Amino acid sequence: MRQPQAVSARGTREKGEANGVTRQRNEREILAAAERVFARHGYRGASLQAIAEEAGLPKSNVLYYMGSKGDLYVRLLERMMMRWNALLDDISVDDDPAEVLEAFIHSKMQLSRRHPEGSRLFAAEILGGAPFLQEYLSGELRRWVQARARIFEQWAERGLMDPVDPVWLIFLIWSATQHYADFEAQVLGITGKGELGDADVEQITAFLTRVILKGCGLTPPSAAPG
Amino acid sequence: MRQPQAVSARGTREKGEANGVTRQRNEREILAAAERVFARHGYRGASLQAIAEEAGLPKSNVLYYMGSKGDLYVRLLERMMMRWNALLDDISVDDDPAEVLEAFIHSKMQLSRRHPEGSRLFAAEILGGAPFLQEYLSGELRRWVQARARIFEQWAERGLMDPVDPVWLIFLIWSATQHYADFEAQVLGITGKGELGDADVEQITAFLTRVILKGCGLTPPSAAPG
DNA sequence: AATTATCCTGACCAAACGGTCAAGAACCGG
DNA sequence: CCGGTTCTTGACCGTTTGGTCAGGATAATT
Numbered sequence: 001m002r003q004p005q006a007v008s009a010r011g012t013r014e015k016g017e018a019n020g021v022t023r024q025r026n027e028r029e030i031l032a033a034a035e036r037v038f039a040r041h042g043y044r045g046a047s048l049q050a051i052a053e054e055a056g057l058p059k060s061n062v063l064y065y066m067g068s069k070g071d072l073y074v075r076l077l078e079r080m081m082m083r084w085n086a087l088l089d090d091i092s093v094d095d096d097p098a099e100v101l102e103a104f105i106h107s108k109m110q111l112s113r114r115h116p117e118g119s120r121l122f123a124a125e126i127l128g129g130a131p132f133l134q135e136y137l138s139g140e141l142r143r144w145v146q147a148r149a150r151i152f153e154q155w156a157e158r159g160l161m162d163p164v165d166p167v168w169l170i171f172l173i174w175s176a177t178q179h180y181a182d183f184e185a186q187v188l189g190i191t192g193k194g195e196l197g198d199a200d201v202e203q204i205t206a207f208l209t210r211v212i213l214k215g216c217g218l219t220p221p222s223a224a225p226g
Numbered sequence: 227m228r229q230p231q232a233v234s235a236r237g238t239r240e241k242g243e244a245n246g247v248t249r250q251r252n253e254r255e256i257l258a259a260a261e262r263v264f265a266r267h268g269y270r271g272a273s274l275q276a277i278a279e280e281a282g283l284p285k286s287n288v289l290y291y292m293g294s295k296g297d298l299y300v301r302l303l304e305r306m307m308m309r310w311n312a313l314l315d316d317i318s319v320d321d322d323p324a325e326v327l328e329a330f331i332h333s334k335m336q337l338s339r340r341h342p343e344g345s346r347l348f349a350a351e352i353l354g355g356a357p358f359l360q361e362y363l364s365g366e367l368r369r370w371v372q373a374r375a376r377i378f379e380q381w382a383e384r385g386l387m388d389p390v391d392p393v394w395l396i397f398l399i400w401s402a403t404q405h406y407a408d409f410e411a412q413v414l415g416i417t418g419k420g421e422l423g424d425a426d427v428e429q430i431t432a433f434l435t436r437v438i439l440k441g442c443g444l445t446p447p448s449a450a451p452g
Numbered sequence: 453a454a455t456t457a458t459c460c461t462g463a464c465c466a467a468a469c470g471g472t473c474a475a476g477a478a479c480c481g482g
Numbered sequence: 483c484c485g486g487t488t489c490t491t492g493a494c495c496g497t498t499t500g501g502t503c504a505g506g507a508t509a510a511t512t
Contacts, residue, residue, distance in 0.1 A: 020488090022479090022488080022489070023488085023489085026489090039353070040353075040354050040355060041268055041269075041270045041271060041354060042267055042268040042270070042271045042350070042354075043267075043271065044267045044268070044270070044271030044272075045267060045268045045269065045270030045271030045272075045354075046270075046271075047468075047469065047470085048469080048470065048471085049468075049469080049470095057490090057491095058490075058491055058492080059470090059471095059491090060471095060472090060473095060490075060491050060492075061489080061490060061491070063470085063471065063472085064489075064490075064491090065489095068470080068471075069470065069471090120353050123349075123353055123408070123409075124268070124350070124353055126408070126409050126411050126412045127265070127266075127346050127349055127350055127353070127408055127409075127411075128266050128267060128268075128271075129266060129411050130411040130412065130415065134411070134415060137411065137412055137415030137416060138415040138416070138418065141412075141415070141416060142415065142416045142418070145416050162440075164433060164436070164437060165429070165433055167416070167417065168429075168430055168433045168434075169433075169437070171402075171405060171406075171409075171413065172402050172433075172434065172437065174405070174409075175401040175402050175404070175405035175409070176397075176398050176401050176402060178401070178405075179397060179400070179401035179404075180397075182349070182352070182353055183349075183352050183353075183397075183400075183401070185352050185353075185355050185356040185360070185363065186352050186356065186363055186367075187397065189356065189360060189363030189364040189367070189368065190363060190364070190367060190368045190371050190393070191393065192364065192368065203391070203394075204394055207390060207391055207394045207395075207398075208394075208398065210390070210441070211390060211395070211398065211438065211441030211442060212437065212441060213441075214388075214440060214441045214443075215436070215437030215438060215439075215440045215441030216437060217440075248458080248459070248508095248509090249458085249459085252459090273498080273499065273500085274499080274500065274501085275498080275499080275500095283460090283461095284460075284461055284462080285461090285500090285501095286460075286461050286462075286501095286502090286503095287459085287460060287461070289500085289501065289502085290459075290460070290461090291459095294500075294501075295500065295501090
């Protein structure tokens with residue numbers, strides 16, 4: 001719907017450094033505001049007016065930078081997918097299962113903590129049937145899962161861990177970690193806390209690591225490997 | 227906003243049996259349709275027009291029965307909370323931990339399976355910061371959790387299970403089971419399945435039971451208790 | 453058959469929706 | 483100081499929003 005704007009209309013600036021600084025600042029502000037609003041109300045429920053107010057700009061300005069509501073939404077999803085893809089990108093059969101799973105749980109937990117709005121935005125998209133992400137789910141992400149699942153299976157064959165279904169295991173880790181971003185309101189309401197601090201998150205991470213690793217027949221790498 | 231309609235305007239019918247049969251049918255239809263639409267788009271994103279079309283009725287008729295969008299939404303939430311409350315309502319310290327946890331996982335999984343739209347409706351509400359449910363979360367549900375947490379702790383004290391934090395454990399079970407309703411689109415996209423059949427659900431339930439129970443130092447009740 | 457309560461719905465309303473546009477303001481290297 | 487680009491924004495458009503209402507259709511009670 002909107003061409004990515006030619007880097008420079010005439011052959012004036014190849015660096016494009018000092019130029020576009022306003023654009024960068026405003027786009028950053030708009031993206032942050034939009035992430036909050038989309039996360040809270042979903043795609044349909046979010047209004048450009050609300051996003052604009054959250055960003056402290058007139059609605060027209062939001063459209064000037066983002067083209068349309070759909071473009072803005074897609075841009076946020078893509079940004080979140082990039083953060084996602086950086087996770088656990090290089091593991092091999094020769095790695096230690098316990099270490100890998102611990103790293104997986106830890107980094108996924110950190111992702112939920114560092115980008116709670118992005119996590120909720122993603123969750124809302126899936127909840128609504130993933131109209132924008134279906135292709136990604138059944139393509140790129142599916143291959144990502146299958147590759148890791150194969151490694152888990154090989155670990156099981158070598159007797160390094162219990163022969164559990166690797167896909168369900170990945171889903172278990174996803175859901176358990178995602179929960180603390182997506183259901184934050186529930187967690188806070190039930191625990192009575194005002195927010196989850198670093199100490200809480202570390203405690204939860206330790207709990208999840210302990211239970212899930214033990215549940216797969218693994219010993220945490222911090223403990224003596226025997 | 228809308229009074230619960232006097233059972234009978236005059237003192238005509240105390241049974242109110244044959245009367246109101248149309249109302250029951252239409253309300254059931256509307257509630258089912260609304261649950262789907264609210265689950266998909268959240269409170270703000272759902273439109274009465276869409277709900278009416280889904281129910282095969284004119285918009286005015288939906289408002290005639292439900293009063294307002296807010297009333298309809300609250301009614302759906304309350305219905306879902308009732309299903310919720312029926313879960314694991316009577317456990318005691320003298321029960322077998324493994325049996326209780328297995329029953330918990332199983333019944334929660336069944337709830338997600340039998341009422342996926344209700345599950346997603348609930349998830350969307352929490353995702354949006356639980357504007358309608360905050361009171362319930364920090365009141366009734368909080369007490370529900372605390373009561374069960376206390377029992378888990380006593381089991382741990384008696385050495386019947388590992389001394390894990392009981393609240394995080396409850397959250398783990400919630401998230402892992404809820405996942406298959408809320409993130410159904412993701413699960414289907416990644417597994418490549420068209421839907422999750424009974425066999426799949428049983429398999430997942432068995433996986434979760436196995437990993438979580440073992441992770442807490444419990445042996446599944448189906449196996450020999452030693 | 454008359455009456456009354458319930459059910460049904462098209463027409464209508466003000467507000468909010470996503471999006472367009474033109475005209476001006478601010479900034480830029482030359 | 484100039485000419486061109488980028489930025490800013492209020493006015494505006496057609497559509498959709500949640501909700502009201504009057505009035506006709508239907509069914510139940512007497």
